[in-house]
Amino acid sequence: MNPTSCDLLVLGARQVLTLDSGEPMPPAASRLQDCRVVEGGGLAVQDGKILALGMDAELEAGFSAKEVLRLQGGVVVPGFVDAHTHPAFAVGRAEEFDWRAQGMGYVEIAEKGGGILSSVRAVRAVSEPTLGATVAGHFRRMLAHGTTTCEAKSGYGLSTESELKSLRAIEAAAKETGMQVRSTFLGGHMVPEEYRDRPDAYVDLLCQESLPAVAEAGLATAADVYIEGHAFDLKRSRRYLERAKELGFRLRVHAEQFENLGGAAMAVSLGADCADHLEALDPAGIQAMAESGKTFAGLLPAVPHFLRQNVDAPARALLEADVPYFVATDFNPGTCFCLSIPEALHFARVRLRFSALEALAGATVYAAHSLGLGTRKGRLAPGWDADFLVLDLPDYHHLGYAFGENPVAQVFVGGKATLV
């Protein structure tokens, strides 16, 4: 039989982690070990898609490739999908890190002129091209750490005009860098200064002007709100989310980070794709998420570390209750200045007590499903996009074991090597 022609053949990997169980839906966390692992092999790529996976000998016999990449070991995994990031900021907030070290909390930092509203002042002042160049810089560093697809939130503009500017900057940065992006409108991040004493009027603005403008421009697939005492209470959040849903947005929420307000249960009741943070989630919230089985728990385990909190999301209880989950960075300038998925996976393994497979699935197959991309991304299987990484690790158990270094040696997006 004549060999099939293909664009690229990758051979010689020590392991290829497919995260694929052969079923359309992702495997339950308890069944991850059933996903195929190719020991000593690689994959074939054609037209940006994966054509086949297998041992070196079968691939060499079955395919004739325009280009052959011979690895000397290493672990091949799907490109990371970071399902929770805030890259549309203009400058970092490193000075707050000193204030935090001096013992100041989130609210005190905000009162001292730091916090989200200081990022808002900077984003409002910056030009769209400059913001786009800054976001592109973030995307390049994310790609270098293995993130080939990310969810990217606006939320540091908090006026219709500067939110649209942020979303356009994200779109331009994606185009420039090759990062594959799902944009989320986070107009409900915080009440801006000019509405400080009139939070309901700001929700009116979001519902009547900002959400319709973003929908009209087609700049975001989802809308997000920060449900927290110092941001948006449950009632205002619901009004915003219901309006967003009416306009055709998918819903993602920040819930139960510091206080248990019932945000996760509300997210479930509105059919949201995810409720993220959850460090303060109570057993009733876990039960609500388990009963639905559709709203993902967005786990952001580097955040409590960065905030010097001695609390973590109840991740093992969520897994035991079969709640779908993902693991993400929450990359942002104030509460988690980390864009590295390998680092987030380390925190997932240490603080959430995840196995290597549970952590990896959280930032690949599960994250892709939470973004509605599960039939194209997040696993290595014939027909899926050829987004994959070569990790310089002896075997996959080393993922998240080493920390403070980047194991990503090569990055492929749609079958094309991306410079890292």
Ligand SMILES: [Zn+2]
């Ligand atoms: Zn966030």
